[in-house]
Amino acid sequence: MVEPPKVDEPRVEDKLFQNRYLVDAGRPHVKIRAHIEPSPELLALIKICPARCYELNAKGQVEVAPDGCMECGTCRVIAEPTGDIEWGYPRGGYGVLFKFG
């Protein structure tokens, strides 16, 4: 597991809780290629994703849960060229809905 954030750091989940989302259940817009050992690019996403959508599972593989995704595209820039992820936009109307932006 990834080490938990320091005590004085608010959790990213609490930050995302402020945001409005319309989740397209069962149709994730980001997918990870099946792997045994994660590539350095996939591992980098665990730290860099501002919504912390990427986590290591118990088997040491990287998993994605894009429900809190803010559609910034950082993971696309890093891990799409290596084929590690498939990246698209959510269907029209779904995903994050910024009230202020």
Place this chain on the structure above:
Amino acid sequence: MIEEKFDAIVIGAGMAGNAAALTMAKRGMKVLQLERGEYPGSKNVQGAILYADMLEKIVPDFREEAPLERHIVEQRFWMMNDTSHVGLQYRSDDFNEERPNRYTIVRAQFDKWFSKEVQKAGALVLCETTAIELVQNPQGKVMGVRTDRKGGEVHADVVVLAEGVNGLLGTRAGLRERPAPENVALAVKEMHFLPRETIEARFNLNGDEGVVIEAAGTISKGMTGVGFIYTNKESISIGLGCLVSDLKATGQTPYGLLEAFKRHPSVARLIEGSEVKEYAAHLIPEGGYNAIPQLYGDGWVVVGDAAQLNNAVHREGSNLAMTSGRIAGEAIFQIKSRKEPMTADNLKLYRKMLDDSFVMKDLKKYKDMPALLHTSSKNFFLTYPELIAKAMQTYVRVDGVPKLDKEKATVKSFKSARSLTGLVGDAFRFARAWR
């Protein structure tokens, strides 16, 4: 989905897309605009500062209706170390003018208003519609787009790609590359709400006056990056962005950096007691002139962030987006008026008009700056802020040490940190990139 053919399809209802759609619709063209968000603005993120001049050229009387927050009377630049900041502050009552030059805005609200102007001009705006790919004929000419709606193809003479920094349509069609990690910054931002009197007291403001702060230094931990604090009417936009390649190399988390920025003693007092209502993230094109892709082809043009049109040195983006959108719209209208086809040869006019505008002139001026800041990021974002802060403290602290000794110590600390050739070299490289 829609049988009729349009003169133009605009992808995206951000600054560039709205400017393009409005420019063409006002001239009587049949325009379809597609936006994947629930409403225009719901997918858009910016700091955000609005430059009046560029919007005036599109909506001359925008001040009467547009949702504006505060007109900016003061700009602060902070160079920070961990406990202090050295600041440059420019405040002028000249900015309390009848038609102010710069405003802070809230993008979701502003974009809704901008889109209403587009609709009033007669464009058809379809929200909740994601464009999936460009439709091209066997010769590669763009004929329209495929969307995620039922029977989702729509056709037009020309497609304006205002799809933002992550423009998928252009890259999927092979018209341009996806942005490289060293050419985009990841910025995270929070909206902190406070009573307007509190904001006005803390930032020394009267009425709708506003302050913006741009901050650099140890807050980016040696990476190429800056923080910002913008005052709105009843909220403060606070954020920080660093190059994606730097974040990847260091393993720093964007929210960790933002939290540290918020905890800095110079910042914490400004946002104390606030209620956070949104957390957003967005990529910012930082590659400058050298990262600009091909801007036109048979049946298409690309504008705004999708075309990497952002002036990172001056923190200008939405005005370049608006201007490129407007110019694209004007070029397309000229070609249509001559009853000529939307070929690459004809659409070259857009590039030519853009070259003649401040957009390309400014980007060309700073074409070497991104590379310089990237290769020397530790010097510019870590070493110098520390040295300057230390020099300032030595200078102002009165402790019985003779002034001459203080000066010698400061010069020595600069030389030992960067060496004389390093200092002269950095100054020379910076001056050359600035010129």
